[in-house]
Amino acid sequence: MIQQQVIAVGTPQSFRTALARSLEVEPDEVGWVQSVTAAEEILVETDTVAHVLVLSPEVKEPDALGLAEFVGRAAPMTAIVMVRDKAWNGLLPAAMRAGIRDVVDLTQGSEELRDAVERAILWAENVSQLRGQLAAKPKQRGTVISVFASKGGVGKTFLTTNLAAALADISKQDTAVADLDVDMGDVFSYFGREPTKAMYDLISLGEGADRETVFANATKLEEHLWGFGAVPDPSVQPPGGEAVGKYLRMLRTNFAYVVVDASADYTDLALACFDLSDAICLVTALDVVGVKHLSKALETLLTIGLPRERFRIVLNRADSRVGLDAADVERVMKIQVDTMIPSSRLVPTCLNKGRPVVLEEPGSEVSDSIRRLATRFVGSPKPREGELMLMPSQQGRRKLFKRG
Ligand SMILES: Nc1ncnc2c1ncn2[C@@H]1O[C@H](COP(=O)(O)OP(=O)(O)O)[C@@H](O)[C@H]1O
Ligand SMILES: [Mg+2]
Numbered sequence: 001m002i003q004q005q006v007i008a009v010g011t012p013q014s015f016r017t018a019l020a021r022s023l024e025v026e027p028d029e030v031g032w033v034q035s036v037t038a039a040e041e042i043l044v045e046t047d048t049v050a051h052v053l054v055l056s057p058e059v060k061e062p063d064a065l066g067l068a069e070f071v072g073r074a075a076p077m078t079a080i081v082m083v084r085d086k087a088w089n090g091l092l093p094a095a096m097r098a099g100i101r102d103v104v105d106l107t108q109g110s111e112e113l114r115d116a117v118e119r120a121i122l123w124a125e126n127v128s129q130l131r132g133q134l135a136a137k138p139k140q141r142g143t144v145i146s147v148f149a150s151k152g153g154v155g156k157t158f159l160t161t162n163l164a165a166a167l168a169d170i171s172k173q174d175t176a177v178a179d180l181d182v183d184m185g186d187v188f189s190y191f192g193r194e195p196t197k198a199m200y201d202l203i204s205l206g207e208g209a210d211r212e213t214v215f216a217n218a219t220k221l222e223e224h225l226w227g228f229g230a231v232p233d234p235s236v237q238p239p240g241g242e243a244v245g246k247y248l249r250m251l252r253t254n255f256a257y258v259v260v261d262a263s264a265d266y267t268d269l270a271l272a273c274f275d276l277s278d279a280i281c282l283v284t285a286l287d288v289v290g291v292k293h294l295s296k297a298l299e300t301l302l303t304i305g306l307p308r309e310r311f312r313i314v315l316n317r318a319d320s321r322v323g324l325d326a327a328d329v330e331r332v333m334k335i336q337v338d339t340m341i342p343s344s345r346l347v348p349t350c351l352n353k354g355r356p357v358v359l360e361e362p363g364s365e366v367s368d369s370i371r372r373l374a375t376r377f378v379g380s381p382k383p384r385e386g387e388l389m390l391m392p393s394q395q396g397r398r399k400l401f402k403r404g
Contacts, residue, residue, distance in 0.1 A: 006117060007031035009039045009067075010056030011304060015083075019054055022110030023117060034305040035059075035268075036067040037245035037275040043075040044249075051078045052120045054113075057085040057106065060268075066242035068098035077127045079120035083113060142252040143377055146260045146277040148270065151293040154285045155316035157181070157261050158347060159370070161190035163281070164259035165356035166367075166374035168225035173256035177221070178248070179229035180269060181261045182238045188229050191221040192354015199230035203239045206246030214254050222359060226255070241268030248276045257377065266300065274306055279377065281312045281339075286324050295333045311335075314373070317343035339373045342366055 006023070008016040008030055016032040023030065033039050039053055053071075055064055064082055071078045079101045095103055101123060102116040145163065149156040164177035179187035179195070188195050197217060205214055218226035228251070239247070251258045262273040274280055280301070284294035294313070302308060313333070315326060318340035326337045344366040350357045358367045358374075 005031055006052045006054060006121070007033060007039060007042065008056065009033055009036060009053050010059040011035075012056075012058070013305065015056040015058075018110075019083075019113070019117075022113045024114070032305065035271055035275055036063045036242050037272040038305075040067065040070050040074075040242075040245060040249075041275060043071065043078060051075070052117060052124055053078060053080045054117060055080065055082045057083055060240070061091055062240055063242040063268075064100065065094060065098045066240075066246075068095070068100050070242075070246070072099045077124055079124045081113075081116050081120050142254075142256045142258055143279075144248060144252050144258045144260065144273075144277045145279045145281065145377060146262045146273045147281045147283060148262045148264075148274070148297065149283045149294070150264060150266075150297040151284070151290055152184070152264055154283050154290055155341070155347075156264070156283050157186050157190060158351075159281060159283055159314060159316065159341070160259055160261040161187055162356045162358045162367075162370045163374055164257070165222055165225055166358045166371045167257045167259065167377060168222060169359060170371065170374055171256060171378050172224055174224055174226065174254070175257040175259070176218070176226050176228055176251050176255040178251060178258060178260045179227070180244065180273060181263050182230070182269070183232060183234070184264070185229050185232055185261070187261050188219070188221075188227055190351055190354070190356060191227065193219060193221065193227070195219070195227075195229035195231050197228075197230050199233065199236060199239060202228055202230055203243050203247050206243060206248075206250045209250060211254055214250065222356070238263070238267065238269055241272035244269050244272040245276055248273065252276075271304070274301060274310075277310065279312055280306070280310050281314050281373075283314045283316055284329075285317050286315055286329070288324065291324065291329050291332060298333065298335065308335075312338040312373070314339045314341065316341045319343055339369060341369045 008019045011034055013032060016030050017027045020027040020030045033042060036059060068080055071080060082095060082100055082103045083106050084103060085106045092103055101120045104113045104116045147156050147160040161177060164175055168175035177187055179185040182199060202217060205217055218228055221227045260273050263270040282294050282297055284290040298311060313335055315329060315337055319342040326340060329337055342365050346357050346361050346364055346366055350360045358370050361367055
């Protein structure tokens with residue numbers, strides 16, 4: 001039997017309900033993911049043969065075209081339907097060339113949408129029959145860990161660099177540390193180095209660069225540890241979400257561990273990092289403002305559809321005598337704290353030396369806390385196929401529009 005799954009792509013989540021309504025099915029019979037990067041992830045990670053992706057008006061045009069290009073290469077049995085709520089700046093021919101099946105104007109009512117989706121299902125079904133059901137099994141891939149803080153100066157880069165150094169040291173496997181905090185990138189400083197590459201050149205490695213080219217663009221920072229960072233350039237637009245998704249997938253194909261210093265704002269770039277991350281470390285310092293920021297960040301990220309299990313809560317400078325402790329944080333945030341890193345003079349000392357604390361002072365308490373966090377990622381099983389991006393309510397719900 002051939003299965004199709006209709007998946008609503010893009011915020012707001014109510015788009016899924018609107019789509020289901022126009023298809024005259026229950027909302028949970030339509031899948032939903034928050035971004036094109038998450039949609040691409042489903043196509044690579046699941047063995048469902050054909051999909052129809054329906055893009056919400058919030059999906060930006062370059063992202064939609066990038067997704068179409070990806071689908072043409074990696075999942076050619078998938079049909080894409082775009083929904084717009086305004087005129088389309090003459091980009092319709094570009095959409096068609098990219099292989100988007102249909103562009104629906106929402107102002108024309110829901111009937112047009114239903115017809116378009118049904119046509120797309122039929123198309124996907126025909127292509128599947130032609131090609132057989134040889135769904136490619138996902139390849140071996142590395143673990144992606146993002147480090148995020150919505151407030152600056154709390155130790156995001158300190159944790160990113162030391163976690164990466166600990167992973168490389170413990171696992172002895174090739175590990176990448178990627179600086180995607182494009183405005184404030186200081187990952188390389190923690191290794192006493194300066195980036196030399198341009199962001200554009202690094203990101204374009206996502207367009208199918210071979211292993212040799214990837215390593216030629218990396219900076220060897222320590223044994224088994226490779227850095228990817230660009231010279232900050234305020235005149236250049238930060239890369240878009242879809243392009244960042246491709247870049248990170250390229251990194252995880254070439255490295256066993258990829259640790260990302262994610263941008264400190266909820267940019268498309270940061271959201272793409274989260275979509276592709278196996279784990280997201282949220283860092284805060286132990287003060288009321290920091291904890292509030294963390295709590296708000298977690299709430300925001302859960303609202304856009306990221307699963308709770310993906311988050312790790314890290315309290316940095318956790319021994320500061322400031323009248324707050326982990327129990328307070330757990331009570332306020334209603335979530336367990338995963339790791340506490342003490343405050344230590346070794347941190348600025350090692351930063352000035354340009355060496356990670358975990359390598360320079362491996363016996364210290366601060367190193368020990370980060371190494372213990374790293375150990376939990378080493379050898380931990382990857383999410384099973386299909387588990388990565390689907391919301392719980394979508395799992396096992398592939399019955400919609402079954403044909404065959
Ligand atoms: N556990 C710690 N003990 C002492 N100093 C720390 C600790 N964590 C971070 N710092 C210091 O705080 C400053 C900001 O850390 P950094 O990681 O660069 O912040 P950001 O969150 O902006 O990336 C740095 O000077 C760093 O050395
Ligand atoms: Mg930083």
